Amino acid sequence: xxxxxxxxxxxxxxxxxxxxxxxxxxxxxxxxxxxxxxxxxxxxxxxxxxxxxxxxxxxxxxxxxxxxxxxxxxxxxxxxxxxxxxxxxxxxxxxxxxxxxxxxxxxxxxxxxxxxxxxxxxxxxxxxxxxxxxxxxxxxxxxxxxxxxxxxxxxxxxxxxxxxxxxxxxxxxxxxxxxxxxxxxxxxxxxxxxxxxxxxxxxxxxxxxxxxxxxxxxxxxxxxxxxxxxxxxxxxxxxxxxxxxxxxxxxxxxxxxxxxxxxxxxxxxxxxxxxxxxxxxxxxxxxxxxxxxxxxxxxxxxxxxxxxxxxxxxxxxxxxxxxxxxxxxxxxxxxxxxxxxxxxxxxxxxxxxxxxxxxxxxxxxxxxxxxxxxxxxxxxxxxxxxxxxxxxxxxxxxxxxxxxxxxxxxxxxxxxxxxxxxxxxxxxxxxxxxxxxxxxxxxxxxxxxxxxxxxxxxxxxxxxxxxxxxxxxxxxxxxxxxxxxxxxxxxxxxxxxxxxxxxxxxxxxxxxxxxxxxxxxxxxxxxxxxxxxxxxxxxxxxxxxxxxxxxxxxxxxxxxxxxxxxxxxxxxxxxxxxxxxxxxxxxxxxxxxxxxxxx
Numbered sequence: 267x268x269x270x271x272x273x274x275x276x277x278x279x280x281x282x283x284x285x286x287x288x289x290x291x292x293x294x295x296x297x298x299x300x301x302x303x304x305x306x307x308x309x310x311x312x313x314x315x316x317x318x319x320x321x322x323x324x325x326x327x328x329x330x331x332x333x334x335x336x337x338x339x340x341x342x343x344x345x346x347x348x349x350x351x352x353x354x355x356x357x358x359x360x361x362x363x364x365x366x367x368x369x370x371x372x373x374x375x376x377x378x379x380x381x382x383x384x385x386x387x388x389x390x391x392x393x394x395x396x397x398x399x400x401x402x403x404x405x406x407x408x409x410x411x412x413x414x415x416x417x418x419x420x421x422x423x424x425x426x427x428x429x430x431x432x433x434x435x436x437x438x439x440x441x442x443x444x445x446x447x448x449x450x451x452x453x454x455x456x457x458x459x460x461x462x463x464x465x466x467x468x469x470x471x472x473x474x475x476x477x478x479x480x481x482x483x484x485x486x487x488x489x490x491x492x493x494x495x496x497x498x499x500x501x502x503x504x505x506x507x508x509x510x511x512x513x514x515x516x517x518x519x520x521x522x523x524x525x526x527x528x529x530x531x532x533x534x535x536x537x538x539x540x541x542x543x544x545x546x547x548x549x550x551x552x553x554x555x556x557x558x559x560x561x562x563x564x565x566x567x568x569x570x571x572x573x574x575x576x577x578x579x580x581x582x583x584x585x586x587x588x589x590x591x592x593x594x595x596x597x598x599x600x601x602x603x604x605x606x607x608x609x610x611x612x613x614x615x616x617x618x619x620x621x622x623x624x625x626x627x628x629x630x631x632x633x634x635x636x637x638x639x640x641x642x643x644x645x646x647x648x649x650x651x652x653x654x655x656x657x658x659x660x661x662x663x664x665x666x667x668x669x670x671x672x673x674x675x676x677x678x679x680x681x682x683x684x685x686x687x688x689x690x691x692x693x694x695x696x697x698x699x700x701x702x703x704x705x706x707x708x709x710x711x712x713x714x715x716x717x718x719x720x721x722x723x724x725x726x727x728x729x730x731x732x733x734x735x736x737x738x739x740x741x742x743x744x745x746x747x748x749x750x751x752x753x754x755x756x757x758x759x760x761x762x763x764x765x766x767x768x769x770x771x772x773x774x775x776x777x778x779x780x781x782x783x784x785x786x787x788x789x790x791x792x793x794x795x796x797x798x799x800x801x802x803x804x805x806x807x808x809x810x811x812x813x814x815x816x817x818x819x820x821x822x823x824x825x826x827x828x829x830x831x832x833x834x835x836x837x838x839x840x841x842x843x844x845x846x847x848x849x850x851x852x853x854x855x856x857x858x859x860x861x862x863x864x865x
Contacts, residue, residue: 273311273741280305281734281786288778295779296723299730311737320732321725324695325431329728330720331698332422335680336382337719338705342669342676345374345386360404364466367391367405368412368458375416377680379721380423381592383413384825385658392587392660392832403470406833407843408461410825411817415457418814419450421694425780425813428728429806430694432735432788438802443687443694448862449807449855456854460847468843470835496526498571499550505565508548513540517552521560522627526615526642527551532573536583537613537642549574553615553625578615584645585615587660589638589831592824593721594656602629610651612643618831636820638831655718660832669710676710731785739789748793760800760865764808765856767791771812772848776822780813787812804863811855817844 284302287293293301307317320326339345348370355366367387374383387409395402417423421430421443433440501508507515517523528535528542529549535542544550549571561567579585590596596604607613617624617631618638624631633639638660641651652659683701687694706713738744755766767787775783791805816823820830820840829835859865 270746271742274743274746276309277306277311277734277737277741277743280309280311281738284734285778285782288782294723296726296730299727303730303733306733306737311741312733316733316736318729319736320729323431323729323732324434324693325427325732326725326729328422328427328695328698329424330725331695331702332377332379333720333724334702334711334716335683335698335705336378337715338676338702338710339378339680340382340386341711341715342672344673344677345378345383346390347670347673348374360400360466361462363394363400363405364408364462365458368408368415368461369454371409371412372416372419372454372458375413375423376420377422377684380413380417380823381825381828383416384409384828385591388658388828388832389660401471403833403835403839404466406829407469407826407835407839408465410823410829411457411461411465411844411847412454413825414814414816414823415450415454418453418811419447420444421446422698423810423814424724424728425784426810428732428735428781428784429788429810429813431732432739432784432792433803433806435736435739436789436792436802438792441803441807442690443684445803446807446810449811449858452854452858453811453851456850457847460850461843464846465843468846470839497523497552497554497556498529498569498574499552499561499566500569501544501546501548501550502565502567503546505546507544507564507566508546509543511541511543512538515544518554518627518629521552521554521556521564523552523554523556524613524615524625524628525550525552526578526613527574529571529573534574534577534580536578536580540607554627555625578642582644583642584648585640585642586648586651587638587640587832588651588657589660589828590633590635591656591658592635592828593723594633596633596656597635598632600630600632610641610643610654611647612641612651614639614641616640618834635824635827636830658828672708672710675708676705679704679708679710727781731781735785735789738786739793744789745793745797747790748797751790751794752797756794756798760795760798760804761856761860763794763798763800764805764859764865765852767794767805768808768812768815768852768855768859771809772815772852775813775816776819780816780823784809784813800865801863804859804865807863808855808859811859815848815851817847817851819844 280302284298287298288295303317306312371383371387374386388406391405391409392402394400395405417426421427421441426446430441507517512525517525525538526536528538528544529551530545549569551574601614614628617628619634619636648659651657679701683697686692687697692700702716705711706716751763751766755763771783771787774786787809788806791809792802795802795805816826818841820826820835820837826840
């Protein structure tokens with residue numbers, strides 16, 4: 267066995283730098299992947315034929331196809347129908363809802379992207395909590411965990427596809443679609459039982475701010491503390507704010523206030539247009555904090571308007587909650603930079619972050635993962651917002667452009683593709699691609715919809731990191747690390763080795779994410795198996811299962827982050843519930859993996 271060589275030192279150095287950049291988030295993850303790709307190519311560790319080969323690998327084609335299939339199922343209304351039927355079946359009973367939510371989330375994740383599976387059920391679950399005494403905090407973490415559990419039972423998960431690609435690169439037999447199912451199903455069942463019997467008692471029993479039983483507009487405003495935070499400001503004669511439009515008067519810049527409405531002549535204008543001219547005698551409904559001296563200097567005084575009954579919505583104007591989707595373009599941008607009000611015709615009244623409502627100077631707040639926003643605006647504008655992939659609207663109103671008549675056809679196409687791949691009639695990539703194309707040709711979604719459905723950041727992230735796996739293999743780094751592992755854990759047998767790989771992948775996952783952990787550990791596991799004379803697919807599956815163990819911290823997987831705002835969760839909540847889930851699943855893996863793969 268060769269020792270440390272210059273090539274191994276360089277590839278491990280590149281991997282270390284990439285890992286640090288991913289952890290510190292100094293650079294976007296997809297950019298880190300492209301920098302890694304460039305470094306590997308320029309250093310000569312990967313040949314010209316392999317530097318950009320990631321973009322044409324079957325793994326990338328499969329992942330792109332899964333994105334399109336997910337969109338086709340959503341646009342046809344098939345997933346929405348399944349989710350609502352299951353929730354209606356459970357009724358307002360936590361003991362029934364938790365297992366049904368988890369089984370539904372896991373089932374959808376068999377053929378859908380994990381994030382999309384969570385996004386499909388999230389509005390329906392929030393709707394259930396608003397019509398019952400149940401709290402979102404009791405149901406949304408189980409949903410997030412369920413989507414990851416479902417990903418353990420199918421090949422059609424990003425990290426599993428990458429591990430399968432490593433087997434293909436090594437010239438070994440690859441996994442079929444449901445090779446994961448014999449181990450994954452016990453994991454789904456064990457995880458569901460844990461959440462029902464133990465996890466549900468550890469979940470926080472609260473909503474973001476004491477959620478109401480039924481989310482009327484007034485109750486939503488109370489939920490975000492707007493009823494107490496809204497100032498009713500009388501515009502005095504001679505006020506410098508009078509005679510100017512709202513935008514020209516710069517209420518936010520001068521006073522740190524956001525205008526929610528204007529009371530004029532006994533009528534409430536909700537929300538006022540930016541070009542509305544404020545008149546003397548108007549009463550302005552504003553959110554934010556401004557000192558009495560600042561108000562007085564602008565000719566404004568606090569008052570009580572008898573015409574305003576506390577409502578921030580009407581027949582024409584709605585009040586909605588929304589959250590940022592995990593790969594939203596709005597992350598780290600302010601509402602001003604997004605030009606949110608002009609783009610959507612809606613005003614953000616409050617932002618919920620880490621257990622508290624923010625109401626002052628919202629236009630200058632950089633949006634983050636897990637933020638929940640309360641927005642106000644015309645109901646026709648809200649319908650347009652629902653179609654934007656950057657946000658998820660948290661209610662059960664009809665989704666835009668859903669074609670329920672196409673649902674049976676969409677489901678049939680996907681099931682046929684799964685059958686063809688499972689029977690090895692066609693490779694997984696070809697079957698998935700054919701299904702995606704069939705969904706377009708049959709009108710389940712348009713080609714433009716298909717392009718929009720693909721998470722291009724994820725594609726560049728995956729394609730950029732695939733050469734790292736090639737470099738680990740070709741440089742001898744994977745063999746060296748595998749030899750080291752065999753010399754330690756290998757003496758205790760293949761079962762202990764598989765368990766060690768599973769735990770190592772689980773720990774690294776919390777830091778670098780599922781893509782990074784899959785690319786790093788898959789070639790190491792394959793080399794270790796070959797040196798021990800074990801089935802490489804068994805060790806590869808241990809790594810693949812470990813890449814879905816994002817239960818300990820919310821930032822380990824975007825679907826966790828997506829639930830933080832609506833569920834009112836903190837990092838401690840995930841740690842408290844997730845460590846037990848991790849222990850239970852580790853035990854199940856150590857039992858099921860040797861039985862299924864004959865270790």
